[in-house]
Amino acid sequence: MGAAVIAVPLFRRLGLGSVLGYFSAGMLIGPSVLGFVTNPQSILHISELGVAMFLFVIGLELRPPKLWAMRSQIFGLGLAQVSAAMAALALTAYAGFGFSAPAAFVAGAGFVLSSTAVIMTVLQDRGEMSGAEGQKSVAILLLEDLMIVPLLALVTLMSPASQASSGWSGILVPLAALLSLLAVSHWGLNTFFALLAQARAREVLTAGALLVVLCAALLMEFAGLSMAMGAFLAGVMLSNSSYRHQIESDIEPFRGLLMGLFFLAVGMSLDLAIVAAEWPLLLALLLAFMLVKGTAVYAVGRLFGASARQALHRTSMFLQGGEFAFVLYAAAMAAGILDARENALFATVIVLSMAVSPLLMLAAGRLPHAEASMDGVDPAQDLKGRILVIGFGRFGQIASQILLSSGVTLSVIDKDPGRIRDAERYGFKVFFGEGTRLDTLRHSGAGEADAIMVCIDDPVAALQIARLAQAEFPQARLLVRSYDRTHAVELIRAGVDYQVRETVESAYLMGAEGLRVLGYAQADVEQAADDIRQRDAGRLSQQVQGNPMSGLDLLHFPIIPEPLHAPAARKPGAR
Numbered sequence: 001m002g003a004a005v006i007a008v009p010l011f012r013r014l015g016l017g018s019v020l021g022y023f024s025a026g027m028l029i030g031p032s033v034l035g036f037v038t039n040p041q042s043i044l045h046i047s048e049l050g051v052a053m054f055l056f057v058i059g060l061e062l063r064p065p066k067l068w069a070m071r072s073q074i075f076g077l078g079l080a081q082v083s084a085a086m087a088a089l090a091l092t093a094y095a096g097f098g099f100s101a102p103a104a105f106v107a108g109a110g111f112v113l114s115s116t117a118v119i120m121t122v123l124q125d126r127g128e129m130s131g132a133e134g135q136k137s138v139a140i141l142l143l144e145d146l147m148i149v150p151l152l153a154l155v156t157l158m159s160p161a162s163q164a165s166s167g168w169s170g171i172l173v174p175l176a177a178l179l180s181l182l183a184v185s186h187w188g189l190n191t192f193f194a195l196l197a198q199a200r201a202r203e204v205l206t207a208g209a210l211l212v213v214l215c216a217a218l219l220m221e222f223a224g225l226s227m228a229m230g231a232f233l234a235g236v237m238l239s240n241s242s243y244r245h246q247i248e249s250d251i252e253p254f255r256g257l258l259m260g261l262f263f264l265a266v267g268m269s270l271d272l273a274i275v276a277a278e279w280p281l282l283l284a285l286l287l288a289f290m291l292v293k294g295t296a297v298y299a300v301g302r303l304f305g306a307s308a309r310q311a312l313h314r315t316s317m318f319l320q321g322g323e324f325a326f327v328l329y330a331a332a333m334a335a336g337i338l339d340a341r342e343n344a345l346f347a348t349v350i351v352l353s354m355a356v357s358p359l360l361m362l363a364a365g366r367l368p369h370a371e372a373s374m375d376g377v378d379p380a381q382d383l384k385g386r387i388l389v390i391g392f393g394r395f396g397q398i399a400s401q402i403l404l405s406s407g408v409t410l411s412v413i414d415k416d417p418g419r420i421r422d423a424e425r426y427g428f429k430v431f432f433g434e435g436t437r438l439d440t441l442r443h444s445g446a447g448e449a450d451a452i453m454v455c456i457d458d459p460v461a462a463l464q465i466a467r468l469a470q471a472e473f474p475q476a477r478l479l480v481r482s483y484d485r486t487h488a489v490e491l492i493r494a495g496v497d498y499q500v501r502e503t504v505e506s507a508y509l510m511g512a513e514g515l516r517v518l519g520y521a522q523a524d525v526e527q528a529a530d531d532i533r534q535r536d537a538g539r540l541s542q543q544v545q546g547n548p549m550s551g552l553d554l555l556h557f558p559i560i561p562e563p564l565h566a567p568a569a570r571k572p573g574a575r
Contacts, residue, residue, distance in 0.1 A: 003029045004260055019115070019323050020354055022260050026267020033272065040268030044330065047265050050258025051327050052217040052231035053251055058145050059235020060248050070139050077136055077304050078143030081318075085296035086112045092292050097285065099342065102158050106332045107346045109151050111289050113144050115322030115354060133310055137317065148324050149232050152331055159335035177223030181216055181230060185237030193243040205243075206250040212238075213251065228327070259323075266326045266347060274344040285349045290319050320357035321350035383431065383445040385411035388452045388476070390435040390444075390465060392419055395481055395502060396455030411445045435465045438472060451477040457502070459483040459490075466494050485540065492544045508532065 003025035011021030029036040037043065089108030093099045099107065119141060189212065196208045213231050220230030238244055275282065294315045301311035329346055332338045338346070387403060389396055392414040403410060413433030414420055423430040433440040435456065446452055452469050454462050459482070466480055478496040482488040491499040508529055515525045 004264060019263055022263035023267040023351055026264035027270055030268030037268050040265050044265035047258050047262035050255060050262045052227045053213055053255035054259055055228040056213045056231035056235040057248060057251060057255055059232045060239050060244055073136055073139035074143050078140040081140055081297055081300045082112055082143055082147055084300050085293045088292045088296045089289060092288055102337045103342050106337055110325035110328045111321045113322050113324040114318045115320060119317045149229050151328055152228050155331045155335050158337055174223040177219050181219055181233055185234050189238055190241050205246060209247045209250040270347055271340055271344045274341050275348050282348055286352050289349060290353060294319050316360050319360055320353040325350045383411035385409045385445055386450045388444055388446050388449040390454050391456035392423060392430050399455055413444050436461050438468060446473045449476045451479060454480040459487045463490055466491055466496050470495050489543050
C-alpha cells in the first residue's frame, strides 16, 4: 500500500494513469528489483477477488434494456472490430513471432481488450460522450467488457488439465453450477437483500453484497470455470434490482482496493530479467501489435461508414491494450497456456502500449474532431443583428431567450456543427463560426452590432475574443461569460463592459433559498444576499487593482456582519 500511495498519484499527475502506477510500484517492490515481496503469487491469489468484484460491478451496469437498445452497435460494430483485430493479432503472434497457437490466441485476445478507463476519460475530455461517434466507442467498449467472460471460459477449457479430464462430469458439473447460479440470482437475490434491508444496518447489506460475490465466484471455481464469470452473471441478474445502486456503493471500496492489489501483484510477478534479455523482441511485438490492431480498427470503422477522420480518432483511442489483458494473461498462466517468459513478454507489451497511448491521443487530438461534419451547416456570412452571440451552449441558449422575447435581432455563431443542426431542428438558425478569428467576427456582423455577447465555456478563447473585439470593434459593448474569479479579473482588466461568473447568480439564489426553507424572513434573506454581493464586488475590485488575494470564490471574513435571528427549528418532516 505504501508503494501504491506514492506511485499512483505520481503517475496520474504525469497523465499515465493509475494502472501503470500500480504496475510500476509492484515491479519496484517485487523480487526482480528491491525484493520486499518474495512470493507475489500469494498476493495475486487473494487479489483475484478484486477481478471478480470488478466483473460483478460491470454486470450490474449491463442492464438488459440498455444492451438491447444498443444491440446493433454492440453486436455489429463492436463484434466486428473485436473479431477482426483479435484474428489479425493472433495470426501475427503465431506466424510472425512463432508462438504456439494457444499462446498466440491469448496474446491477441488480451491486446484487443482496450482500457475502458482511458478511453472513457478521453471521450469526456473531448465532449464526445453523448455524440454519435462517442456512443459507437462506448458500444465497442461494452462488447470488449462482455468478451472477457467468454475469453476466461475459453482459457479454462484450453487448459491442459481441463483437456485431460474425461467423461460427462467435465460438462455436466459446470452446466449444473451455471444453471444453479442463474436460478438463485433470478429468484432468490431480491428476497435476500429485502430481508437484509429490513435490519436497517448498513454493514449487514455490505456483508450481504460481499457474500453474493464470493459465493458466485467460488461456485464457478468449484465447477472448473472462472471466478470472474460467476461474479459477472450474479451482477447481470441483479442489474434490474431495486437494490442495485446500494450494492454497487457497498462493493466499490473493496473492488477498488483489491483491483489495485491485483495490478501490484502483476507487476511483482513480472520477471525483469526476461524483459532485459529480450527487449528487441518486446519492441518488435509492441510495434507489430499496435500496427495490426490500428489497421483493423481503421478498416472496420471505414467499413461501417466512418469518415477517414472519424476512423483515425477511433484508432488512436483503441491502439493500446488494457487492464483486462493482465487478468486474461494471469488466468492463462495459471491454466498452463502461457509460461513465465510469455506472460512477462505479453504483459510488458500491454504496459508499453498504455504508456505511449497518451502521446498518440495527444497527436490525434490535434486533428479536427471526428464529428466536425459540415453537411447542412451554413458558415457565418454577412450577418446583421443588434447583438452578436458567440456560443450557443446551455449558457448562450438561456441568454438568447430573454433577448428574443423582447424582439431583439440576434446573429448567433457556434463552432459545433452538431449543436447547430440541433438548433435548426427546433426552428432556430445558428451559423458556423470560430469566434477567435477576426474575419469570422467581421462576417458575423461584429462591426455593426451594438453589443457582443461571449457565451463560450473556454476561458482562454473568451479572453482572446474580448481583446480582439476591444481592438477592432470599439462601438460594441462587450458582455462576457467568465469561468471563475481569476478569469473575471482577467476580463475586467481587459476592459470588458460586463462579465458574470457562470455559476455565481445561481449559487446566490440557492443560498438565499436555503435561508427561506429554514424560515428566515424575506427581508433578512434579501439583506444577506445584498451584503454578500457587495462584499464580493469589493473584493473583486481589490483583486483587479493587484491586491494578492486567493483566486477561490470564497470570502475571508464573516458572511453576515450581524447574525440574523434564526427562527425556531422545525420538526422533522415539516414543510
